[in-house]
């Protein structure tokens with residue numbers, strides 16, 4: 001597969017830019033409303049450690065649901081596959097990410113997959129750590145290893161803003177507690193989960209996260225195994241089947257790269273044998289995926305024939 005150059009990225013981002021006025025910036029987490037439509041960016045981290053980018057490379061954003069992939073990797077490392085998948089399923093839901101509907105209709109009641117909010121809350125509950133800050137600290141340590149950058153933390157304002165308004169996520173959590181899927185304090189769980197979603201990075205750091213997943217969980221420079229191969233594979237499989245929520249099927253056809261989106265407007269892709277791809281644009285379509293980001297990924301995938309299918 002052909003490497004991406006900076007001039008290609010400049011061209012594609014210029015073509016996609018008009019789409020920034022379509023869609024809406026998420027406002028159900030009040031602090032996300034401050035994001036600017038024009039802050040768009042794209043980066044590709046090739047597996048040979050060569051990283052290119054275009055757009056606003058300085059801008060930092062919260063990773064939101066992208067954190068679900070990394071929390072899953074950590075919970076699997078902490079507890080093992082059998083324990084985790086006894087509490088969360090492996091099937092796409094076809095519902096919006098915050099839907100509560102199938103929790104009641106699935107018997108025994110467990111969330112369908114770790115990429116919808118219910119499943120992600122159950123996963124965060126399984127991360128080892130006696131306090132929310134210890135859990136988030138361990139997740140940040142994993143991210144520091146993947147990005148080779150110790151400076152990454154979380155945005156306290158965004159975390160607080162979500163914590164104060166996460167009534168639906170509290171409802172999902174209480175429902176699952178009733179059914180024995182999760183245990184412990186729901187307020188502590190929401191504290192950890194909202195901090196996890198508020199982890200903040202720039203586009204190149206996010207592309208490197210994707211590159212480590214693409215590299216079977218290995219560090220790009222030293223080759224050290226950060227996430228076991230089998231677990232990195234599980235994460236990428238969920239990215240294909242559930243990473244773009246109820247748009248995962250059309251995304252697989254249009255783009256064909258394992259990818260995960262977040263309501264901040266970020267999307268990370270992980271392409272085996274190639275590298276990590278990150279796009280950012282806060283205006284979202286009706287499914288919650290970045291409009292500009294989807295456009296750039298579609299162009300990139302078709303020009304360079306990147307689809308895995």
Ligand code: DON
Nearest residue numbers: 064065097197261262263288
């Ligand atoms: O739990 C939430 O609703 C947010 N913290 C994350 C949701 C999200 O990013 C869904 N993405 N498309």
